Amino acid sequence: MSTDRAPRLLSRISWWDAAIIVVTAVVLAVAAGAVDNFGTGRNFGFLVLDLLPIALIALPMTFVVITGEIDLSVASTLGLTSAVLGSLWNRGLPMETIIPLCVLLGAVLGAVNGLFVTVFKLPSLAVTIGTLALFRGLAFVVLGDSAVADFPASFTSWVTGTIGTTPIPNVLVLLVLLAAVAGVVLHATPVGRAVFAVGANEQAARFSGIRVDRLKFWLYVVSGAVAGLAGVLWTLRYSSARADNGLGLELAVVAAVLLGGVSIFGGRGALPGVLAGVVLLATLQNALRLSDVTNEALNVVTGVLLIVSVLLPNLGRSLRAALRRRRHRVVRQT
Amino acid sequence: MTALDTAPAPVRVTSGASWWSSVVRARELGIVLALVALVGCTTVANPRFLSGQSIRDILLGTSILAVLAVGQAVVIITRNIDLSVGAVLGLSAFTVGSLVQDNPGLPVVVALLAGLAVGGVCGLVNAVLVRYGQVPALVVTLGTLYAYRGATYLWAGGQQITADELPRDFLGFADASLLGVPWLVVIAVVVIVAAGVLLRNYRLGRELYAMGSSPEAATLVGIKVGRNTLVAFATSGALAGLAGVLFAVRFGTVDAAAGTGYELNVVAAAVVGGVAVFGGSGTVWGAALGALLLTTIGNSLAVLDIDQFWQQAIVGALILLAIAVDRLVALRTARALKTRALKTRALKKGGSHVD
Numbered sequence: 083m084s085t086d087r088a089p090r091l092l093s094r095i096s097w098w099d100a101a102i103i104v105v106t107a108v109v110l111a112v113a114a115g116a117v118d119n120f121g122t123g124r125n126f127g128f129l130v131l132d133l134l135p136i137a138l139i140a141l142p143m144t145f146v147v148i149t150g151e152i153d154l155s156v157a158s159t160l161g162l163t164s165a166v167l168g169s170l171w172n173r174g175l176p177m178e179t180i181i182p183l184c185v186l187l188g189a190v191l192g193a194v195n196g197l198f199v200t201v202f203k204l205p206s207l208a209v210t211i212g213t214l215a216l217f218r219g220l221a222f223v224v225l226g227d228s229a230v231a232d233f234p235a236s237f238t239s240w241v242t243g244t245i246g247t248t249p250i251p252n253v254l255v256l257l258v259l260l261a262a263v264a265g266v267v268l269h270a271t272p273v274g275r276a277v278f279a280v281g282a283n284e285q286a287a288r289f290s291g292i293r294v295d296r297l298k299f300w301l302y303v304v305s306g307a308v309a310g311l312a313g314v315l316w317t318l319r320y321s322s323a324r325a326d327n328g329l330g331l332e333l334a335v336v337a338a339v340l341l342g343g344v345s346i347f348g349g350r351g352a353l354p355g356v357l358a359g360v361v362l363l364a365t366l367q368n369a370l371r372l373s374d375v376t377n378e379a380l381n382v383v384t385g386v387l388l389i390v391s392v393l394l395p396n397l398g399r400s401l402r403a404a405l406r407r408r409r410h411r412v413v414r415q416t
Numbered sequence: 417m418t419a420l421d422t423a424p425a426p427v428r429v430t431s432g433a434s435w436w437s438s439v440v441r442a443r444e445l446g447i448v449l450a451l452v453a454l455v456g457c458t459t460v461a462n463p464r465f466l467s468g469q470s471i472r473d474i475l476l477g478t479s480i481l482a483v484l485a486v487g488q489a490v491v492i493i494t495r496n497i498d499l500s501v502g503a504v505l506g507l508s509a510f511t512v513g514s515l516v517q518d519n520p521g522l523p524v525v526v527a528l529l530a531g532l533a534v535g536g537v538c539g540l541v542n543a544v545l546v547r548y549g550q551v552p553a554l555v556v557t558l559g560t561l562y563a564y565r566g567a568t569y570l571w572a573g574g575q576q577i578t579a580d581e582l583p584r585d586f587l588g589f590a591d592a593s594l595l596g597v598p599w600l601v602v603i604a605v606v607v608i609v610a611a612g613v614l615l616r617n618y619r620l621g622r623e624l625y626a627m628g629s630s631p632e633a634a635t636l637v638g639i640k641v642g643r644n645t646l647v648a649f650a651t652s653g654a655l656a657g658l659a660g661v662l663f664a665v666r667f668g669t670v671d672a673a674a675g676t677g678y679e680l681n682v683v684a685a686a687v688v689g690g691v692a693v694f695g696g697s698g699t700v701w702g703a704a705l706g707a708l709l710l711t712t713i714g715n716s717l718a719v720l721d722i723d724q725f726w727q728q729a730i731v732g733a734l735i736l737l738a739i740a741v742d743r744l745v746a747l748r749t750a751r752a753l754k755t756r757a758l759k760t761r762a763l764k765k766g767g768s769h770v771d
Binding site for chain 2: 198202204205207208211212214217218219220222226227325330333336346376379380382384385386389392393397400
């Protein structure tokens with residue numbers, strides 16, 4: 083069992099994951115060569131800060147999508163925690179208290195999703211579209227269209243700062259740490275195996291003793307807590323708490339996860355692919371932004387990538403199926 | 417024996433059907449009651465809420481949302497979803513806006529048809545990706561939501577078409593009326609009635625419900641699932657395009673951001689109106705009532721001097737409430753059917769025993 087763990091891990095990296103990793107490498111190389119200022123250490127810092135919220139939220143989203151569910155409310159959770167952070171800071175609470183409170187708030191918001199999905203047995207798509215509107219609406223109720231900006235420099239500069247004199251951003255350490263934890267849990271623990279089992283066949287998973295509802299509930303709680311953390315980091319990075327922070331970010335997260343080879347139908351996916359998907363998406367956005375493409379126009383790229391990442395594997399599969407059928411027919415005729 | 421056996425059957429069918437229709441009726445009745453309560457409370461607080469101008473505002477606002485909600489209902493009934501409607505509305509509004517800006521003599525009918533065409537093409541793209549690409553509707557329309565919106569931004573940039581750049585005939589359409597009813601409302605009512613009758617009384621409509629109830633069964637009984645998916649998404653797209661023209665007419669100002677975030681209100685209107693997200697049930701009348709309720713809530717917030725920022729939170733809470741209520745009703749229906757089945761079986765057993 084333990085001896086074949088390494089080859090099994092390798093075999094989990096499918097041709098799609100390999101393709102995404104190669105494409106990401108190519109895009110990075112092309113961007114470094116062709117786009118001015120892309121390869122600089124300063125831009126590396128920006129790139130990491132750009133992909134940080136997407137990457138963070140993509141970690142629990144990978145788990146959620148593999149179980150066959152979805153969480154579209156993450157960007158609104160980010161916005162609401164950002165608004166609450168600003169509002170609490172305005173009331174004079176110390177930052178050391180606010181930050182854990184915000185992560186806790188995210189967890190509570192995630193628990194709301196989890197409750198609707200597991201206890202009331204409602205489809206996660208509909209629930210999280212509802213909470214997408216609800217949480218974003220509450221963010222506007224909390225902060226209106228004003229902004230809070232006077233955060234202490236010690237916190238904002240940690241988020242935007244680098245380790246010593248190296249170009250490695252502080253937040254990259256946090257991200258690598260969390261990604262490592264997520265990777266180990268998903269690919270090397272019973273919890274991870276349960277996640278795949280639920281996605282592959284929920285009924286069978288239930289009959290084999292997996293507490294499906296409990297698992298899903300906690301996945302939503304973690305998803306919310308991480309979105310809350312992303313809200314804190316987002317606010318400190320731009321030093322601006324606004325109700326519309328992270329508007330539409332759920333698209334980028336879902337796009338990155340699907341681009342990373344996770345099946346939208348559940349049961350299939352791997353974390354290395356997802357991370358490559360995040361890097362690919364962020365690199366494309368960063369390089370295009372450096373080439374003076376506006377944010378709204380960038381969404382065309384994200385939207386098309388989202389569709390293509392599901393379309394291509396499907397087309398590949400049906401093409402292979404057609405070829406196999408043809409071969410069978412030829413064999414039968416001869 | 418045969419007489420005994422067959423006798424209870426028709427009774428059971430009719431009682432089941434009437435019970436079911438009473439549930440459906442209760443659902444729409446619930447919205448109407450909520451509407452009455454809302455209008456009553458708001459009017460008590462501020463009598464101007466029932467003035468002609470205020471009612472007109474609500475009806476004009478509803479007509480745009482209702483046209484979108486009808487299209488959404490058609491798609492959701494087939495167990496799909498169309499999140500791209502807000503973006504299609506924006507693209508159509510800007511296309512038609514620049515079209516009439518460049519051709520001031522263009523009849524309004526042509527503008528309406530152009531909107532329908534733009535939207536229809538967008539809807540067909542969604543449908544082809546869903547049906548032939550085998551990509552779930554959620555992923556497709558989430559993608560095209562941003563793709564269509566981004567394309568509009570690429571084309572329009574920061575450009576804004578303002579009321580004084582649009583021909584007077586076009587803008588005058590917003591105030592024009594047929595027998596005292598504004599044209600926008602007339603168009604919305606025509607759309608609701610046409611779609612309602614099609615879904616209720618025609619083969620195509622019943623096939624859409626069948627697809628939503630069980631896609632596998634629909635394929636097995638020979639329903640042309642592919643063609644019907646195309647029809648459903650093209651309808652939703654075309655209606656979103658039509659709503660884009662109505663949007664341009666009503667507000668007179670169009671930029672690339674027109675209709676941003678509308679998809680949430682539209683899904684909310686359909687779901688609150690009793691169109692189940694699992695597909696296979698719900699009516700366009702319900703969706704239109706949902707649109708009326710949401711618009712009335714928005715307007716009464718303004719009249720009651722409550723922060724407009726509450727609007728979106730209320731929309732979200734209503735979506736959650738509506739799907740939870742649907743779930744409860746579905747559970748109770750299932751339980752009622754089960755007990756009835758058990759009872760009939762017991763009755764049959766009892767009958768044969770006596771025999």
